[in-house]
Amino acid sequence: MGVLSETNFHLLEDAQTNGYVLGLKELTGGDGLRRDIDDLLVHEPEAFNIFVLALLNLQEDSPKRTADKMGYFQVAGIHGLPLTLWNSEGVKLNKMDQYGSGYCHHGHLGFGPWHRPYLAMMEANFPELKYFDAVRRWRLPFWDYYRPRGGPVSFPGVKKNEITHYDYDGGIPDIFTIPSLKIRPTMKDDLSLFPNPFASFSFPKQGGGLTKSDWDTVPSLSTIRTERYPMVPRKKNKEVGEPLTLREAFNDLIARNKKDPVMLEDPLNIAINRTREEKIRMISAMLTDPSYGRFSAYGTNAQVTGGPSGSLEGSIHGEYHNKLGGDSGHMSAVPVAAFDPVFWIHHCQIDRLFAIWEQAHPKSWFATDKKQIKALQDANIWFDPDKPLEPFRTYKKGNTGTRGKDGWWTCNTSQDTKTYGYSYPDISLSEDSLVDFNKNYSWSYRKDKAGPFGKCPENMLPWNTQLAQVYQFTEEDLQQAPRPFISAMMASNPVPAITPVQAVPEALNVAQVPFMTSERTFTSLPSDHPTKAGSAVDESQVSRSWYIDLLVGRLALNDSFSFRFFLGPFEDNPLHYYAQPTLAGSATVFAAPVEACDNCGRQEEQAVLVTDTSDITPMLLDYQAVGELQSLSAEHVVQFLKDRLKWRVVKATGAKVDPRSIGSLKLGISSRLAPIPPATGEIQYQEFPEVIEYIITGSS
Numbered sequence: 001m002g003v004l005s006e007t008n009f010h011l012l013e014d015a016q017t018n019g020y021v022l023g024l025k026e027l028t029g030g031d032g033l034r035r036d037i038d039d040l041l042v043h044e045p046e047a048f049n050i051f052v053l054a055l056l057n058l059q060e061d062s063p064k065r066t067a068d069k070m071g072y073f074q075v076a077g078i079h080g081l082p083l084t085l086w087n088s089e090g091v092k093l094n095k096m097d098q099y100g101s102g103y104c105h106h107g108h109l110g111f112g113p114w115h116r117p118y119l120a121m122m123e124a125n126f127p128e129l130k131y132f133d134a135v136r137r138w139r140l141p142f143w144d145y146y147r148p149r150g151g152p153v154s155f156p157g158v159k160k161n162e163i164t165h166y167d168y169d170g171g172i173p174d175i176f177t178i179p180s181l182k183i184r185p186t187m188k189d190d191l192s193l194f195p196n197p198f199a200s201f202s203f204p205k206q207g208g209g210l211t212k213s214d215w216d217t218v219p220s221l222s223t224i225r226t227e228r229y230p231m232v233p234r235k236k237n238k239e240v241g242e243p244l245t246l247r248e249a250f251n252d253l254i255a256r257n258k259k260d261p262v263m264l265e266d267p268l269n270i271a272i273n274r275t276r277e278e279k280i281r282m283i284s285a286m287l288t289d290p291s292y293g294r295f296s297a298y299g300t301n302a303q304v305t306g307g308p309s310g311s312l313e314g315s316i317h318g319e320y321h322n323k324l325g326g327d328s329g330h331m332s333a334v335p336v337a338a339f340d341p342v343f344w345i346h347h348c349q350i351d352r353l354f355a356i357w358e359q360a361h362p363k364s365w366f367a368t369d370k371k372q373i374k375a376l377q378d379a380n381i382w383f384d385p386d387k388p389l390e391p392f393r394t395y396k397k398g399n400t401g402t403r404g405k406d407g408w409w410t411c412n413t414s415q416d417t418k419t420y421g422y423s424y425p426d427i428s429l430s431e432d433s434l435v436d437f438n439k440n441y442s443w444s445y446r447k448d449k450a451g452p453f454g455k456c457p458e459n460m461l462p463w464n465t466q467l468a469q470v471y472q473f474t475e476e477d478l479q480q481a482p483r484p485f486i487s488a489m490m491a492s493n494p495v496p497a498i499t500p501v502q503a504v505p506e507a508l509n510v511a512q513v514p515f516m517t518s519e520r521t522f523t524s525l526p527s528d529h530p531t532k533a534g535s536a537v538d539e540s541q542v543s544r545s546w547y548i549d550l551l552v553g554r555l556a557l558n559d560s561f562s563f564r565f566f567l568g569p570f571e572d573n574p575l576h577y578y579a580q581p582t583l584a585g586s587a588t589v590f591a592a593p594v595e596a597c598d599n600c601g602r603q604e605e606q607a608v609l610v611t612d613t614s615d616i617t618p619m620l621l622d623y624q625a626v627g628e629l630q631s632l633s634a635e636h637v638v639q640f641l642k643d644r645l646k647w648r649v650v651k652a653t654g655a656k657v658d659p660r661s662i663g664s665l666k667l668g669i670s671s672r673l674a675p676i677p678p679a680t681g682e683i684q685y686q687e688f689p690e691v692i693e694y695i696i697t698g699s700s
């Protein structure tokens with residue numbers, strides 16, 4: 001791993017003092033492994049203890065810490081708010097002609113590379129000189145969304161009074177929901193009870209925090225602390241937004257580690273479990289399909305002509321932002337998402353999926369051919385890979401050195417994770433990352449028949465987190481009085497600026513928003529595209545997946561917004577959409593108001609379009625299992641979709657939006673055809689615009 005020395009630590013101290021990104025390579029002399037957060041807390045208790053102490057220190061509510069450029073508030077603020085320049089870097093202007101409107105990169109090729117130095121900046125904030133040994137074994141952890149966290153779970157199924165059972169709980173790790181942890185203030189001390197810094201972040205109260213002008217750009221959010229999925233009760237006996245007591249959260253942790261089935265109550269865990277199969281199918285396809293072999297197709301949700309509709313940025317990254325934030329939660333809002341501690345662990349997972357794809361496609365990166373670059377420029381998604389990734393310098397101002405380019409981190413210098421001193425087990429411990437990914441995850445999704453899931457490999461079984469040091473609570477700990485509950489939402493906004501549930505205006509109808517059905521249907525592949533299948537398909541030779549595709553202006557609503565796709569009856573209340581048994585898929589456009597984002601302002605002017613896709617196959621398999629769908633063949637699915645498919649559009653605030661009012665919106669239906677061995681051939685796609693045309697014509 002290399003040798004730690006005081007000299008190396010002084011290099012890190014200089015980086016923190018002067019506001020540049022060093023990474024941990026020069027500190028440790030080698031590359032550390034980023035690990036799943038439950039793996040870290042169970043198997044590296046000392047390193048995780050230091051992580052918690054450092055995070056508590058970074059989140060301290062004091063004028064000095066709030067003003068510290070490398071403190072939690074300031075580093076999180078790089079992603080969006082406050083509307084000030086970080087460390088006086090850059091000359092960004094937003095639509096209000098104000099300086100400092102967020103540096104984050106979304107909707108173009110710089111998305112993945114920009115977040116690398118951002119994560120490395122936070123990662124390097126934790127090591128301390130007195131903890132040499134633990135630092136060598138520590139890197140910022142990730143949350144593997146697809147890894148089992150506990151035993152069997154159940155929740156409502158597609159048919160009335162029917163229950164869906166999963167052998168494993170794939171919900172959010174307990175570390176993000178339990179209110180307190182047992183920590184050693186020093187390695188010689190006994191365990192003491194501390195607030196859990198992963199549960200939420202409290203915004204500064206002692207000055208120097210976000211101003212009223214800042215909050216006006218995200219008017220429906222709590223100004224007290226970060227919240228997740230805040231507009232629904234966690235349990236039946238809870239008020240809206242009321243957190244769990246330590247005893248309640250610990251009891252849930254114990255139940256999760258048992259083999260007895262648990263009926264899920266928490267809407268957030270229901271949402272994550274319900275859509276887990278859809279998302280693991282989606283990322284598995286994107287990692288292996290030749291259609292996603294180009295960096296411009298995999299890395300960003302910006303529209304790529306003649307390419308697929310899914311992407312790491314849209315189909316995975318944006319979706320988990322929205323699931324965690326829900327309606328009026330901070331993770332759903334770009335300007336304040338990074339204040340939620342789960343942001344950093346979520347983005348490590350996104351970086352991990354980016355790194356796995358990179359290893360599998362070593363020759364795919366930014367285009368160098370002039371014609372390709374011109375095409376990307378015309379589509380407004382090109383980003384110069386040698387352009388500085390502001391505000392991330394490689395040395396203090398005035399120095400250029402040998403790292404990066406001209407003193408800045410760039411996309412090209414961020415291509416290899418080892419440049420920053422970290423890697424992932426999927427890469428460093430694997431000869432073929434895609435083969436191992438398939439072994440680890442293919443058991444967890446059904447193929448083309450409505451049969452059972454596979455057997456979970458030994459190395460993917462849930463860890464017994466109940467044994468972790470941070471959860472060794474005494475009865476006295478569990479009896480502690482819960483903090484007085486004041487709805488942070490209502491305390492911040494006694495009269496909410498935006499009503500969470502807003503009905504679609506009756507006056508807005510098709511006559512007022514005229515369009516032809518052909519203008520609302522989306523087909524992504526030209527007729528002569530090599531992956532486009534003909535109409536004659538031998539269904540016995542292929543395994544089908546079914547998708548709902550969309551194309552829409554990224555700034556169509558000047559905020560983040562999401563699509564919900566249903567295959568059957570549902571409760572038409574946005575607060576309950578994710579918990580609906582008939583929710584077949586979802587898609588999220590993760591965008592900031594132009595008033596808070598320079599990048600978004602430019603993309604609005606350029607009318608940048610983004611695409612996304614949602615794999616609805618798991619829901620179709622559910623209907624096949626209960627006898628309401630005969631097969632996944634086009635003959636049966638096309639008519640099934642015509643009869644049952646409905647969709648809704650919801651802003652991050654929870655307000656419903658009539659999709660007919662979004663002029664740039666187009667929807668499509670496609671199907672992926674993979675040969676079933678011993679059959680051979682390329683993976684191909686079919687598109688069925690007639691489904692959307694039929695539904696739109698019928699609704700008008």
